[in-house]
Amino acid sequence: IVLTQSPATLSVSPGEKATLSCRASQNINTNLAWYQQKPGQPPRLLIFAASTRATGIPARFSGSGSGTEFSLTISSLQSEDFAVYYCQEYNKWPPITFGQGTRLDIK
Amino acid sequence: QLHLQESGPGLVKPSETLSLTCTVSGGSISGSSFYWGWIRQSPGKGLEWIGAIYYSGVTYYNSSLKSRVTFSVDTSKNQFSLSLRSVTAADTAVYFCSRGLGYYYYMDVWGKGTTVTVSS
Numbered sequence: 001i002v003l004t005q006s007p008a009t010l011s012v013s014p015g016e017k018a019t020l021s022c023r024a025s026q027n028i029n030t031n032l033a034w035y036q037q038k039p040g041q042p043p044r045l046l047i048f049a050a051s052t053r054a055t056g057i058p059a060r061f062s063g064s065g066s067g068t069e070f071s072l073t074i075s076s077l078q079s080e081d082f083a084v085y086y087c088q089e090y091n092k093w094p095p096i097t098f099g100q101g102t103r104l105d106i107k
Numbered sequence: 108q109l110h111l112q113e114s115g116p117g118l119v120k121p122s123e124t125l126s127l128t129c130t131v132s133g134g135s136i137s138g139s140s141f142y143w144g145w146i147r148q149s150p151g152k153g154l155e156w157i158g159a160i161y162y163s164g165v166t167y168y169n170s171s172l173k174s175r176v177t178f179s180v181d182t183s184k185n186q187f188s189l190s191l192r193s194v195t196a197a198d199t200a201v202y203f204c205s206r207g208l209g210y211y212y213y214m215d216v217w218g219k220g221t222t223v224t225v226s227s
Contacts, residue, residue, distance in 0.1 A: 048213045
């Protein structure tokens, strides 16, 4: 399964909304997770099962989608949200695969 | 709170074996719901899943690395390990260990990562 994330880079102003996309090459139902990674840190689980927030994740992060089309929305960007975001599928693991990432930059 | 910590040499020579250990604290590696995995990230690149191991020793490997990689687990020490043979410069990366949910394999706890450079 190939995951394609778009755009590669997204520039958004603080306080605005950001929407990141992840497309799967075949149906993965809702078996998708999203991670946030900041420089020098490991990835942090944000969303699993396409739309369930992980423990401690703020409500401004939301996930949606099923099948082959998924999105991660950050409703009002805070300074700490500027990072790289990865999607990961686990539909019929092993194996698992990651998308190539979307870099969210400050505009 | 569960904590994972990678350890091992930061420099490995080409053609030699890269060996890393992940020590789990704050919980048991023998929990029935979890797999313990390795992921790497080459400089400036994305995430690559290397594989995962269950506390019983069941292993799953990325097919692209399967011929060179071996996982092991030591439940008495609450550790699991990675061995990658015949390394080249392409194996230079940050290596992360992580905990994955058993049936739905997403990773909820990660180590901080350790940088391994392959160079003579």
